[in-house]
Amino acid sequence: MKVKKNFHLSILTILASLLLFTGCNSKKETGSSSSEEVTANSPTSGNEIVIGAVFPMTGPIATYGQESVNGIKLALKKYGIDKIKGKTIRLIVEDNKGEPTESANAVRKLITIDKVHVVVGSVASSNTLAGAPIAQKAGVPLMTPASTNEKVTQTGNFISRTCFTDNFQGVVMAKFAKESLGKSKAAIIVDNASDYSKGLSKVFKTEFEKMGGTIIDTEFTYTAKDTDFRSLLSKVKRTKPDVVFLPGYYTEAGLILKQAKQMGLNVPFLGGDGWDSPKLQELAGAEGVKGNYISSHFSPDDQDPAVQTFVKEYKENYGDQRPGAMAALGYDGMLVILDALKRSESLEYAAINNAIIGTKGFKGITGSITIDENRNARKSAVVLKTLPEGMAFEQKVNP
Amino acid sequence: MDENLTFFFYDLVTYLLNGLTQGSIYALIALGYTMVYGIIKLINFAHGEFYMIGAFIGYFSITSGMPFLIALPLAMFGAGIIAVIVEKIVYRPIRHAGRIPALITALGTSLFFQYFGQQTIGADPKAFPQAIAVKTYQFGEIYISNIQLIIFGSTFLLMVFLWWLVGHTKIGKAMRATSFDKNAAELMGINTDRIISFTFFVGSAFAGAAGVLVGLYYNTVEPMMGLIPGLKAFVAAVLGGIGIIPGAVLGGLVLGVAENLVVGFWVSTYRDAIAFGILIIILLFKPAGLLGVNRKEKV
Numbered sequence: 107m108k109v110k111k112n113f114h115l116s117i118l119t120i121l122a123s124l125l126l127f128t129g130c131n132s133k134k135e136t137g138s139s140s141s142e143e144v145t146a147n148s149p150t151s152g153n154e155i156v157i158g159a160v161f162p163m164t165g166p167i168a169t170y171g172q173e174s175v176n177g178i179k180l181a182l183k184k185y186g187i188d189k190i191k192g193k194t195i196r197l198i199v200e201d202n203k204g205e206p207t208e209s210a211n212a213v214r215k216l217i218t219i220d221k222v223h224v225v226v227g228s229v230a231s232s233n234t235l236a237g238a239p240i241a242q243k244a245g246v247p248l249m250t251p252a253s254t255n256e257k258v259t260q261t262g263n264f265i266s267r268t269c270f271t272d273n274f275q276g277v278v279m280a281k282f283a284k285e286s287l288g289k290s291k292a293a294i295i296v297d298n299a300s301d302y303s304k305g306l307s308k309v310f311k312t313e314f315e316k317m318g319g320t321i322i323d324t325e326f327t328y329t330a331k332d333t334d335f336r337s338l339l340s341k342v343k344r345t346k347p348d349v350v351f352l353p354g355y356y357t358e359a360g361l362i363l364k365q366a367k368q369m370g371l372n373v374p375f376l377g378g379d380g381w382d383s384p385k386l387q388e389l390a391g392a393e394g395v396k397g398n399y400i401s402s403h404f405s406p407d408d409q410d411p412a413v414q415t416f417v418k419e420y421k422e423n424y425g426d427q428r429p430g431a432m433a434a435l436g437y438d439g440m441l442v443i444l445d446a447l448k449r450s451e452s453l454e455y456a457a458i459n460n461a462i463i464g465t466k467g468f469k470g471i472t473g474s475i476t477i478d479e480n481r482n483a484r485k486s487a488v489v490l491k492t493l494p495e496g497m498a499f500e501q502k503v504n505p
Numbered sequence: 506m507d508e509n510l511t512f513f514f515y516d517l518v519t520y521l522l523n524g525l526t527q528g529s530i531y532a533l534i535a536l537g538y539t540m541v542y543g544i545i546k547l548i549n550f551a552h553g554e555f556y557m558i559g560a561f562i563g564y565f566s567i568t569s570g571m572p573f574l575i576a577l578p579l580a581m582f583g584a585g586i587i588a589v590i591v592e593k594i595v596y597r598p599i600r601h602a603g604r605i606p607a608l609i610t611a612l613g614t615s616l617f618f619q620y621f622g623q624q625t626i627g628a629d630p631k632a633f634p635q636a637i638a639v640k641t642y643q644f645g646e647i648y649i650s651n652i653q654l655i656i657f658g659s660t661f662l663l664m665v666f667l668w669w670l671v672g673h674t675k676i677g678k679a680m681r682a683t684s685f686d687k688n689a690a691e692l693m694g695i696n697t698d699r700i701i702s703f704t705f706f707v708g709s710a711f712a713g714a715a716g717v718l719v720g721l722y723y724n725t726v727e728p729m730m731g732l733i734p735g736l737k738a739f740v741a742a743v744l745g746g747i748g749i750i751p752g753a754v755l756g757g758l759v760l761g762v763a764e765n766l767v768v769g770f771w772v773s774t775y776r777d778a779i780a781f782g783i784l785i786i787i788l789l790f791k792p793a794g795l796l797g798v799n800r801k802e803k804v
Binding site for chain 2: 164165166168169203204298325326327328329331332333334336337338340341344357360361364368369370385388389391
């Protein structure tokens with residue numbers, strides 16, 4: 107007779123553990139990892155300089171990882187062949203599947219087992235935030251080419267980035283909505299599982315209200331990997347916004363755009379660099395993608411000769427694909443690291459880190475990169491219009 | 506009528522429609538759960554994976570140029586066959602070892618398919634081809650798409666088919682007999698192994714159909730897509746009373762509607778909390794489910 111009750115109990119336990127596996131990996135990782143000792147006294151002392159890269163090569167934001175690594179490899183192919191300080195350069199790529207837990211594991215592995223000189227990565231702020239404390243604690247420089255959340259570099263003095271932050275990106279989009287599009291009533295839809303999304307929405311809200319716009323007071327949220335947004339969107343529609351700010355990633359943004367069109371929600375949607383992937387067009391469909399705008403780091407349409415050379419070389423190497431923002435950021439990030447390795451006094455961690463954060467006026471294809479006292483890069487942003495055939499350049503905004 | 510009241514009415518109908526669509530999907534998956542449980546008392550946690558497999562078979566056949574009306578039965582057949590193979594080589598050898606080993610094995614099978622899929626197909630979501638052009642019909646402020654109608658229609662037809670199969674055919678009678686008392690059924694000359702295989706086939710074919718319909722509805726498929734809907738369908742099956750076929754349908758629809766009402770009138774973050782909260786409450790207060798009858802088990 108007891109069997110039945112125990113059986114129910116065991117099902118509940120198993121369900122609970124399943125949910126722990128899937129649901130809770132977004133937050134806790136930073137806490138648990140910092141309690142562990144990660145020891146890395148010095149980088150590997152062979153005749154190689156080892157660079158560890160942590161990127162989502164698979165998973166919901168896989169195109170970001172793939173593009174970033176393509177950019178990194180292209181930079182190495184062009185400028186990483188010569189020896190630096192008598193050593194050859196080797197790249198190790200770890201896949202974090204777009205998940206914070208895996209990111210933390212990957213950073214730990216690169217530092218303790220591969221003894222890399224420097225870690226590059228990741229994209230998606232939640233992932234970088236999971237790995238950064240481990241690198242900081244071990245005293246190994248970690249540089250992210252693409253994570254824009256403010257908190258990333260606040261982790262500590264070994265964490266830096268070569269892209270702008272959400273403070274800038276949010277201001278750019280708020281300004282664009284108010285001044286260029288002339289909108290005054292915005293709804294914000296936030297991905298609750300993403301530090302990037304939450305950070306960006308906060309900045310947008312403050313800026314948009316400062317300029318005299320109204321933000322609809324209802325909380326519209328979803329969680330990464332959701333697929334059904336119809337009820338959420340009819341709720342948004344009911345509040346009658348004239349513009350919707352959706353700072354998420356392309357997988358959900360694509361579905362939201364598509365379902366919004368089907369629900370008859372015909373106002374422009376604005377996004378950040380999280381939308382900048384060719385998958386957006388695939389998922390949203392031609393109708394869904396039309397008439398929306400994003401802020402990003404780079405446009406392949408930019409007529410600057412350096413940009414055009416990069417686009418041409420990228421296409422030659424990767425089967426005629428147009429490079430997206432992540433490819434350009436990966437490329438620039440790698441160039442900054444190579445430059446830092448050359449300038450660095452020695453190959454000790456601290457020396458490499460000082461060289462990276464001392465970068466001033468480095469001419470990259472995503473703009474001139476100067477790393478400021480908070481280890482963030484100051485550079486220009488672009489606003490792109492999303493079209494069925496790709497992203498089109500709309501305007502460039504300087505800091 | 507007061508304007509607010511009109512809006513409330515429109516919203517309510519919209520949420521109900523979305524809920525019924527999502528609930529139909531849950532119901533299709535839950536049917537397989539409940540049938541398998543009914544016949545061998547196994548909670549098949551790998552069931553969500555047959556839904557994923559069905560979605561991918563649909564994805565590959567439509568991208569290779571097949572029309573939807575061929576892709577759907579093909580996906581059902583493929584998912585069913587894979588389920589039969591899994592039953593033969595995974596569940597059958599340990600069928601006599603008790604319930605818990607079978608349950609753990611099912612979890613293992615589920616993980617196997619998820620990660621096998623990530624390794625072979627890749628973990629990035631694929632855009633499901635738009636096999637049927639989306640048309641949206643508008644009634645006042647209520648929008649309903651032809652895809653939603655297709656989902657209602659297919660679910661309804663499949664359920665009628667199942668009702669006929671279980672209640673009015675010889676093989677259905679054999680299924681009921683096996684479920685009632687496996688040993689006695691065997692003594693009466695029923696090949697229970699074959700009946701169990703057949704049950705797996707039908708249940709998983711339904712999940713496969715759900716996979717294709719979801720692909721069509723949300724336009725995205727990926728190897729981990731079976732996990733959460735699988736768990737939700739399990740909740741639906743328990744809610745309706747596990748082992749009871751109409752219960753799975755009722756449970757699925759109730760769950761789908763409840764989730765969409767939560768998203769619509771409250772905060773979407775609580776959607777999954779509500780779904781699993783329902784499970785806990787049902788297990789605590791009415792463990793046999795909405796349509797179930799509490800029976801004392803003999804020792």
